[in-house]
Amino acid sequence: MQRRGLLIILSSPSGAGKSTLARRLIDWDPTLRFSISATTRPPRSAEVAGEHYHFTTHAAFEAMVAAGEMLEHAQVFGHYYGSPRTPVEAAVEAGRDTLFDIDWQGGQQIRNSTLGRDVVSIFILPPSIAALEERLRKRAQDSEAVITGRMARARDEISHWAEYDYVLINRDLDTAAEELITIVRTERMRRDRQPELSDFVRGLNAEFETRQSGART
Template identity: 70%
Template sequence: MARRGFLLILSSPSGAGKSSLTKRLMAWDPTLSFSVSATTRSPRPGEVDGRDYYFRSRPEFEAMIAAGQMLEHAEVFGNLYGSPRAPVEEAMLAGRDTVFDIDWQGGQQIRQAMRDDVVSIFILPPSIAELENRLRNRAQDSDEVIAGRMAKSRDEISHWAEYDYVLVNHDLDAAEDELKAIVRAERLKRFRQPGLSDFVRGLNREFELR
Protein backbone atom coordinates (compact mmCIF):
# COMPACT_ATOMS: atom_id res chain seq x y z
CA MET A 1 0.00 0.00 0.00
CA ALA A 2 1.35 3.44 -0.89
CA ARG A 3 2.91 5.35 1.99
CA ARG A 4 4.23 8.87 2.38
CA GLY A 5 7.77 8.94 3.77
CA PHE A 6 8.78 11.11 6.71
CA LEU A 7 11.83 12.95 7.99
CA LEU A 8 13.37 11.34 11.08
CA ILE A 9 15.44 13.79 13.12
CA LEU A 10 17.83 12.41 15.74
CA SER A 11 19.48 14.90 18.11
CA SER A 12 21.50 14.57 21.30
CA PRO A 13 24.47 16.00 23.15
CA SER A 14 27.78 14.57 21.97
CA GLY A 15 28.38 11.18 23.56
CA ALA A 16 24.73 10.25 24.16
CA GLY A 17 24.70 7.70 21.33
CA LYS A 18 23.06 9.49 18.41
CA SER A 19 25.60 8.45 15.76
CA SER A 20 25.71 4.83 16.94
CA LEU A 21 21.92 4.58 16.89
CA THR A 22 21.77 6.19 13.45
CA LYS A 23 24.21 3.60 12.07
CA ARG A 24 22.23 0.74 13.62
CA LEU A 25 18.96 2.08 12.24
CA MET A 26 20.39 2.40 8.72
CA ALA A 27 21.74 -1.16 8.91
CA TRP A 28 18.35 -2.44 10.12
CA ASP A 29 16.42 -0.96 7.19
CA PRO A 30 18.32 -0.38 3.92
CA THR A 31 15.34 1.49 2.46
CA LEU A 32 16.10 4.41 4.78
CA SER A 33 17.85 7.38 3.19
CA PHE A 34 20.46 9.38 5.06
CA SER A 35 20.34 13.13 4.47
CA VAL A 36 23.55 14.22 2.73
CA SER A 37 24.47 17.77 3.63
CA ALA A 38 25.68 20.49 1.28
CA THR A 39 28.74 22.52 2.18
CA THR A 40 30.96 25.28 0.85
CA ARG A 41 34.14 23.76 2.29
CA SER A 42 36.58 22.00 -0.04
CA PRO A 43 36.45 18.20 -0.35
CA ARG A 44 38.90 16.27 1.79
CA PRO A 45 40.93 13.39 0.31
CA GLY A 46 38.63 10.49 -0.50
CA GLU A 47 35.38 12.47 -0.20
CA VAL A 48 32.94 12.14 -3.10
CA ASP A 49 30.40 14.76 -4.18
CA GLY A 50 26.87 13.50 -3.58
CA ARG A 51 27.99 10.72 -1.23
CA ASP A 52 29.82 12.49 1.61
CA TYR A 53 28.57 16.02 0.88
CA TYR A 54 27.20 18.09 -1.94
CA PHE A 55 30.14 20.42 -2.49
CA ARG A 56 29.02 23.86 -3.65
CA SER A 57 30.61 27.26 -4.04
CA ARG A 58 29.40 29.99 -1.70
CA PRO A 59 27.46 31.78 -4.50
CA GLU A 60 25.79 28.46 -5.44
CA PHE A 61 24.91 27.74 -1.81
CA GLU A 62 23.54 31.23 -1.22
CA ALA A 63 21.45 30.93 -4.41
CA MET A 64 19.98 27.67 -3.06
CA ILE A 65 19.04 29.44 0.18
CA ALA A 66 17.44 32.33 -1.71
CA ALA A 67 15.43 29.88 -3.85
CA GLY A 68 14.12 28.00 -0.80
CA GLN A 69 16.05 24.88 -1.74
CA MET A 70 17.55 24.31 1.73
CA LEU A 71 15.60 22.78 4.61
CA GLU A 72 18.10 24.20 7.10
CA HIS A 73 21.50 25.85 7.00
CA ALA A 74 24.13 27.38 9.24
CA GLU A 75 27.62 28.84 9.01
CA VAL A 76 30.32 26.97 10.93
CA PHE A 77 33.94 28.17 11.04
CA GLY A 78 33.50 30.23 7.89
CA ASN A 79 31.80 27.55 5.80
CA LEU A 80 28.11 27.07 5.07
CA TYR A 81 26.42 23.74 5.77
CA GLY A 82 22.83 22.69 5.14
CA SER A 83 20.30 20.06 4.08
CA PRO A 84 19.08 20.27 0.46
CA ARG A 85 15.31 20.00 0.11
CA ALA A 86 15.03 18.17 -3.27
CA PRO A 87 16.51 14.73 -2.36
CA VAL A 88 14.43 14.63 0.83
CA GLU A 89 11.17 15.44 -0.97
CA GLU A 90 11.93 12.89 -3.69
CA ALA A 91 12.47 10.17 -1.08
CA MET A 92 9.34 11.19 0.81
CA LEU A 93 7.11 11.01 -2.28
CA ALA A 94 8.60 7.61 -3.11
CA GLY A 95 7.58 6.35 0.34
CA ARG A 96 11.11 6.33 1.79
CA ASP A 97 12.04 7.87 5.13
CA THR A 98 15.07 10.13 5.51
CA VAL A 99 17.26 10.17 8.62
CA PHE A 100 18.86 13.37 9.89
CA ASP A 101 21.72 13.24 12.41
CA ILE A 102 21.50 16.91 13.35
CA ASP A 103 21.61 19.37 16.24
CA TRP A 104 18.59 21.09 17.80
CA GLN A 105 19.07 24.27 15.75
CA GLY A 106 18.92 22.40 12.46
CA GLY A 107 16.01 20.39 13.81
CA GLN A 108 14.06 23.57 14.54
CA GLN A 109 14.53 24.83 10.98
CA ILE A 110 13.44 21.51 9.46
CA ARG A 111 10.32 21.36 11.64
CA GLN A 112 9.39 24.87 10.53
CA ALA A 113 9.86 23.91 6.87
CA MET A 114 8.19 20.46 6.90
CA ARG A 115 6.25 20.27 10.16
CA ASP A 116 3.68 17.60 9.24
CA ASP A 117 6.32 15.28 7.78
CA VAL A 118 8.82 15.38 10.66
CA VAL A 119 9.31 12.85 13.46
CA SER A 120 11.84 14.13 15.98
CA ILE A 121 13.67 12.15 18.66
CA PHE A 122 16.00 13.48 21.34
CA ILE A 123 18.46 11.07 22.93
CA LEU A 124 19.51 11.66 26.54
CA PRO A 125 22.35 10.04 28.49
CA PRO A 126 21.47 8.20 31.73
CA SER A 127 23.60 10.67 33.69
CA ILE A 128 26.09 13.48 33.14
CA ALA A 129 28.86 11.34 34.65
CA GLU A 130 28.11 8.59 32.13
CA LEU A 131 28.06 11.14 29.30
CA GLU A 132 31.60 12.22 30.21
CA ASN A 133 32.71 8.59 30.57
CA ARG A 134 31.50 7.81 27.06
CA LEU A 135 33.33 10.81 25.61
CA ARG A 136 36.55 9.73 27.33
CA ASN A 137 36.15 6.07 26.36
CA ARG A 138 35.97 7.03 22.70
CA ALA A 139 39.61 8.16 23.04
CA GLN A 140 39.14 10.56 20.14
CA ASP A 141 39.36 13.95 21.83
CA SER A 142 41.72 15.85 24.10
CA ASP A 143 40.71 16.87 27.62
CA GLU A 144 40.16 20.40 26.32
CA VAL A 145 37.80 19.25 23.57
CA ILE A 146 35.90 17.00 26.00
CA ALA A 147 35.49 19.91 28.42
CA GLY A 148 34.07 22.00 25.57
CA ARG A 149 31.62 19.27 24.59
CA MET A 150 30.49 18.87 28.19
CA ALA A 151 29.94 22.62 28.55
CA LYS A 152 27.86 22.65 25.36
CA SER A 153 25.79 19.61 26.39
CA ARG A 154 23.79 21.50 29.02
CA ASP A 155 22.41 23.91 26.43
CA GLU A 156 21.68 21.05 24.03
CA ILE A 157 19.83 19.04 26.68
CA SER A 158 17.67 22.08 27.51
CA HIS A 159 15.87 21.61 24.16
CA TRP A 160 14.61 18.08 24.88
CA ALA A 161 10.97 19.20 25.27
CA GLU A 162 10.84 20.43 21.65
CA TYR A 163 10.95 16.83 20.37
CA ASP A 164 8.18 14.31 19.70
CA TYR A 165 9.98 11.49 21.51
CA VAL A 166 12.75 11.29 24.10
CA LEU A 167 14.90 8.19 24.60
CA VAL A 168 17.19 7.72 27.60
CA ASN A 169 20.10 5.67 26.31
CA HIS A 170 20.90 3.46 29.32
CA ASP A 171 21.73 0.57 27.01
CA LEU A 172 22.41 0.80 23.28
CA ASP A 173 20.54 -2.40 22.39
CA ALA A 174 17.44 -1.33 24.34
CA ALA A 175 17.54 2.18 22.85
CA GLU A 176 17.81 0.64 19.38
CA ASP A 177 14.69 -1.45 20.01
CA GLU A 178 12.78 1.64 21.18
CA LEU A 179 13.92 3.57 18.12
CA LYS A 180 12.74 0.82 15.79
CA ALA A 181 9.38 0.72 17.58
CA ILE A 182 8.93 4.46 16.97
CA VAL A 183 9.72 4.09 13.27
CA ARG A 184 7.29 1.17 12.90
CA ALA A 185 4.49 3.06 14.66
CA GLU A 186 5.02 6.28 12.71
CA ARG A 187 4.88 4.38 9.43
CA LEU A 188 1.46 3.01 10.38
CA LYS A 189 -0.13 6.38 11.11
CA ARG A 190 -3.26 6.84 9.04
CA PHE A 191 -2.33 10.17 7.44
CA ARG A 192 0.92 8.66 6.12
CA GLN A 193 -1.00 5.99 4.19
CA PRO A 194 -2.91 7.81 1.44
CA GLY A 195 -3.77 4.49 -0.17
CA LEU A 196 -6.02 3.52 2.75
CA SER A 197 -9.04 5.39 1.36
CA ASP A 198 -8.95 3.42 -1.88
CA PHE A 199 -8.38 0.20 0.05
CA VAL A 200 -11.44 0.79 2.25
CA ARG A 201 -13.54 1.70 -0.80
CA GLY A 202 -12.50 -1.65 -2.25
CA LEU A 203 -13.66 -3.41 0.92
CA ASN A 204 -17.03 -1.64 0.68
CA ARG A 205 -17.43 -2.73 -2.94
CA GLU A 206 -16.85 -6.30 -1.82
CA PHE A 207 -19.71 -5.92 0.66
CA GLU A 208 -21.97 -4.63 -2.14
CA LEU A 209 -21.13 -7.62 -4.32
CA ARG A 210 -21.92 -10.22 -1.69
Protein backbone atom coordinates (compact mmCIF):
# COMPACT_ATOMS: atom_id res chain seq x y z
CA MET A 1 0.00 0.00 0.00
CA GLN A 2 1.19 3.47 -0.83
CA ARG A 3 1.20 6.43 1.51
CA ARG A 4 -0.62 9.63 0.62
CA GLY A 5 1.50 12.37 -0.88
CA LEU A 6 2.57 15.35 1.18
CA LEU A 7 1.86 19.00 0.47
CA ILE A 8 5.12 20.68 1.50
CA ILE A 9 4.61 24.40 2.01
CA LEU A 10 7.67 26.65 2.11
CA SER A 11 7.22 30.28 3.12
CA SER A 12 9.61 33.07 4.03
CA PRO A 13 10.26 36.76 3.51
CA SER A 14 11.98 37.45 0.20
CA GLY A 15 15.72 36.93 0.53
CA ALA A 16 15.64 34.31 3.29
CA GLY A 17 16.71 31.53 0.92
CA LYS A 18 13.41 29.75 0.28
CA SER A 19 13.89 29.20 -3.47
CA THR A 20 17.45 27.93 -3.05
CA LEU A 21 16.38 25.52 -0.31
CA ALA A 22 13.52 24.28 -2.47
CA ARG A 23 16.00 23.49 -5.24
CA ARG A 24 18.22 21.65 -2.75
CA LEU A 25 15.22 19.59 -1.69
CA ILE A 26 14.45 18.62 -5.28
CA ASP A 27 18.11 17.78 -5.91
CA TRP A 28 17.87 15.39 -2.93
CA ASP A 29 14.64 13.81 -4.24
CA PRO A 30 13.88 14.47 -7.93
CA THR A 31 10.43 12.88 -7.54
CA LEU A 32 9.32 16.03 -5.73
CA ARG A 33 7.38 18.39 -7.97
CA PHE A 34 6.42 22.02 -7.65
CA SER A 35 2.73 22.82 -7.81
CA ILE A 36 2.24 24.73 -11.08
CA SER A 37 0.22 27.84 -10.34
CA ALA A 38 -2.43 29.39 -12.53
CA THR A 39 -2.19 33.09 -13.25
CA THR A 40 -3.97 35.77 -15.24
CA ARG A 41 -0.83 37.76 -15.99
CA PRO A 42 0.59 37.43 -19.51
CA PRO A 43 3.52 35.04 -19.99
CA ARG A 44 7.03 36.43 -20.07
CA SER A 45 9.33 35.73 -23.00
CA ALA A 46 11.07 32.66 -21.52
CA GLU A 47 7.99 31.15 -19.84
CA VAL A 48 6.30 28.02 -21.15
CA ALA A 49 2.59 27.43 -20.54
CA GLY A 50 2.01 24.35 -18.39
CA GLU A 51 5.62 24.30 -17.23
CA HIS A 52 6.08 27.62 -15.47
CA TYR A 53 2.40 28.62 -15.08
CA HIS A 54 -1.05 27.76 -16.33
CA PHE A 55 -1.97 31.01 -18.06
CA THR A 56 -5.65 31.88 -18.10
CA THR A 57 -8.11 34.78 -18.23
CA HIS A 58 -9.65 36.71 -15.34
CA ALA A 59 -13.08 35.28 -16.14
CA ALA A 60 -11.83 31.69 -16.27
CA PHE A 61 -9.85 32.11 -13.06
CA GLU A 62 -12.81 33.58 -11.19
CA ALA A 63 -14.99 30.73 -12.45
CA MET A 64 -12.48 28.21 -11.06
CA VAL A 65 -12.52 29.96 -7.68
CA ALA A 66 -16.32 30.00 -7.62
CA ALA A 67 -16.40 26.28 -8.44
CA GLY A 68 -13.97 25.47 -5.61
CA GLU A 69 -11.26 24.41 -8.03
CA MET A 70 -8.49 26.45 -6.38
CA LEU A 71 -6.71 25.26 -3.25
CA GLU A 72 -5.49 28.80 -2.64
CA HIS A 73 -5.47 32.04 -4.56
CA ALA A 74 -4.59 35.70 -4.23
CA GLN A 75 -4.56 38.87 -6.27
CA VAL A 76 -1.17 40.55 -6.67
CA PHE A 77 -0.68 43.80 -8.61
CA GLY A 78 -3.96 43.31 -10.45
CA HIS A 79 -3.35 39.70 -11.48
CA TYR A 80 -4.67 36.48 -9.96
CA TYR A 81 -2.39 33.64 -8.84
CA GLY A 82 -3.54 30.32 -7.45
CA SER A 83 -2.98 26.57 -7.07
CA PRO A 84 -5.41 24.37 -9.06
CA ARG A 85 -6.91 21.66 -6.86
CA THR A 86 -7.24 18.72 -9.30
CA PRO A 87 -3.54 18.00 -10.06
CA VAL A 88 -2.65 18.35 -6.38
CA GLU A 89 -5.37 15.93 -5.31
CA ALA A 90 -4.21 13.45 -7.96
CA ALA A 91 -0.63 13.68 -6.68
CA VAL A 92 -1.74 13.12 -3.07
CA GLU A 93 -3.74 10.02 -4.01
CA ALA A 94 -0.82 8.67 -6.06
CA GLY A 95 1.61 9.13 -3.16
CA ARG A 96 3.59 11.93 -4.85
CA ASP A 97 4.79 14.87 -2.78
CA THR A 98 4.08 18.40 -4.01
CA LEU A 99 6.12 21.48 -3.14
CA PHE A 100 4.51 24.90 -2.69
CA ASP A 101 6.51 28.14 -2.75
CA ILE A 102 3.80 30.44 -1.39
CA ASP A 103 3.23 33.13 1.23
CA TRP A 104 1.54 32.73 4.61
CA GLN A 105 -1.89 33.58 3.20
CA GLY A 106 -1.73 30.83 0.59
CA GLY A 107 -0.39 28.41 3.19
CA GLN A 108 -3.26 29.24 5.50
CA GLN A 109 -5.81 28.55 2.77
CA ILE A 110 -4.30 25.15 1.98
CA ARG A 111 -4.11 24.18 5.67
CA ASN A 112 -7.81 25.04 5.99
CA SER A 113 -8.76 23.03 2.88
CA THR A 114 -9.90 19.41 2.64
CA LEU A 115 -6.23 18.45 2.09
CA GLY A 116 -5.10 20.10 5.32
CA ARG A 117 -4.17 16.78 6.94
CA ASP A 118 -1.58 16.20 4.21
CA VAL A 119 0.20 19.53 4.76
CA VAL A 120 3.70 19.96 6.16
CA SER A 121 4.35 23.68 6.57
CA ILE A 122 7.84 25.14 6.99
CA PHE A 123 8.75 28.78 7.56
CA ILE A 124 12.28 29.96 6.81
CA LEU A 125 13.76 32.83 8.83
CA PRO A 126 16.88 34.86 8.07
CA PRO A 127 19.60 34.98 10.76
CA SER A 128 19.04 38.76 11.10
CA ILE A 129 17.27 41.62 9.35
CA ALA A 130 20.65 43.02 8.32
CA ALA A 131 21.51 39.69 6.66
CA LEU A 132 18.12 39.67 4.92
CA GLU A 133 18.74 43.08 3.36
CA GLU A 134 22.29 42.14 2.42
CA ARG A 135 21.07 39.03 0.60
CA LEU A 136 18.48 41.07 -1.33
CA ARG A 137 21.15 43.51 -2.43
CA LYS A 138 23.64 40.80 -3.39
CA ARG A 139 21.10 39.26 -5.76
CA ALA A 140 21.32 42.47 -7.83
CA GLN A 141 17.92 41.67 -9.30
CA ASP A 142 15.79 44.47 -7.84
CA SER A 143 15.74 48.22 -7.87
CA GLU A 144 16.14 50.20 -4.67
CA ALA A 145 12.39 50.80 -4.57
CA VAL A 146 11.65 47.08 -4.87
CA ILE A 147 14.16 46.22 -2.12
CA THR A 148 12.57 48.83 0.14
CA GLY A 149 9.15 47.31 -0.53
CA ARG A 150 10.36 43.78 0.17
CA MET A 151 11.92 44.86 3.45
CA ALA A 152 8.70 46.62 4.46
CA ARG A 153 6.70 43.43 3.84
CA ALA A 154 9.21 41.22 5.63
CA ARG A 155 8.08 42.23 9.12
CA ASP A 156 4.47 41.25 8.46
CA GLU A 157 5.52 37.98 6.83
CA ILE A 158 7.80 37.06 9.73
CA SER A 159 4.98 37.76 12.21
CA HIS A 160 3.23 34.58 10.96
CA TRP A 161 6.08 32.21 11.84
CA ALA A 162 4.15 30.54 14.69
CA GLU A 163 1.43 29.31 12.31
CA TYR A 164 3.83 26.79 10.76
CA ASP A 165 4.69 23.21 11.76
CA TYR A 166 8.43 23.84 11.51
CA VAL A 167 10.67 26.90 11.52
CA LEU A 168 14.20 26.91 10.10
CA ILE A 169 16.74 29.69 10.66
CA ASN A 170 18.86 29.88 7.53
CA ARG A 171 22.20 30.81 9.10
CA ASP A 172 24.09 28.43 6.82
CA LEU A 173 22.65 27.11 3.57
CA ASP A 174 24.09 23.59 3.80
CA THR A 175 22.88 23.16 7.37
CA ALA A 176 19.42 24.52 6.59
CA ALA A 177 19.15 22.21 3.57
CA GLU A 178 20.01 19.18 5.71
CA GLU A 179 17.42 20.24 8.29
CA LEU A 180 14.80 20.62 5.57
CA ILE A 181 15.56 17.16 4.21
CA THR A 182 15.33 15.73 7.73
CA ILE A 183 11.87 17.26 8.17
CA VAL A 184 10.56 15.74 4.94
CA ARG A 185 12.12 12.35 5.67
CA THR A 186 10.59 12.35 9.18
CA GLU A 187 7.14 13.40 7.99
CA ARG A 188 7.11 10.60 5.45
CA MET A 189 7.75 8.10 8.27
CA ARG A 190 4.96 9.27 10.58
CA ARG A 191 2.67 6.45 11.67
CA ASP A 192 -0.45 8.01 10.19
CA ARG A 193 1.28 8.36 6.81
CA GLN A 194 2.06 4.62 6.55
CA PRO A 195 -1.23 2.85 5.71
CA GLU A 196 0.46 -0.55 5.43
CA LEU A 197 1.39 -0.61 9.12
CA SER A 198 -2.00 -1.87 10.30
CA ASP A 199 -1.81 -4.91 8.01
CA PHE A 200 1.81 -5.49 9.01
CA VAL A 201 0.95 -5.52 12.73
CA ARG A 202 -2.01 -7.84 12.08
CA GLY A 203 0.47 -10.17 10.39
CA LEU A 204 2.72 -10.07 13.46
CA ASN A 205 -0.25 -10.88 15.70
CA ALA A 206 -1.18 -13.76 13.41
CA GLU A 207 2.36 -15.11 13.83
CA PHE A 208 1.92 -14.95 17.61
CA GLU A 209 -1.33 -16.92 17.32
CA THR A 210 0.34 -19.52 15.10
CA ARG A 211 3.24 -19.94 17.52
CA GLN A 212 0.88 -20.24 20.49
CA SER A 213 -1.27 -22.81 18.71
CA GLY A 214 1.85 -24.80 17.89
CA ALA A 215 3.01 -24.65 21.50
CA ARG A 216 -0.35 -25.96 22.73
CA THR A 217 -0.26 -28.96 20.39
